Amino acid sequence: MNRGVNGPTAYIIENNDNTTCRFTWLLNVDLKxxxxxxxxxxxxxxxxxxxxxxLRNYLTKLIDLSSSGSSTGDIAT
Incomplete structure (x- = not known):
């Protein structure tokens, strides 16, 4: 029994400058x-x-840890 169908999905990440990017998420779902x-x-x-x-919070923590010299294993999810 099909409860729903996931169609094509895409993540597009475009660099704006050295500190920001644009994240586009294309999602195609039919829950039927x-x-x-x-x-x-x-x-x-x-x-x-x-x-x-x-994702933004995780990446901020990752950047903070890498600049302090800590391991990425120190990130609590």
Whole structure:
């Protein structure tokens, strides 16, 4: 039984300058259920923002550790 289908997905990371980049996430999901599409779209947008914030926090910690000479194993996820 198929509950949903993930279509093509892409992550695009473009360098803006030495300290910033643009992260684009293209996501194609069909949950094949009774939920209205607008509800699915808004929920997925929230999940994407949460993941982007977690990724930003992780990379900030990684940069801080590398500049202090610590091991990347010291990062708590």
């Amino acid at each position: 259920g009774w939920l209205p599409q607008y509800l699915i779209n808004s929920s997925l947008a929230t999940v994407q923002l949460t993941l982007a914030e977690a």
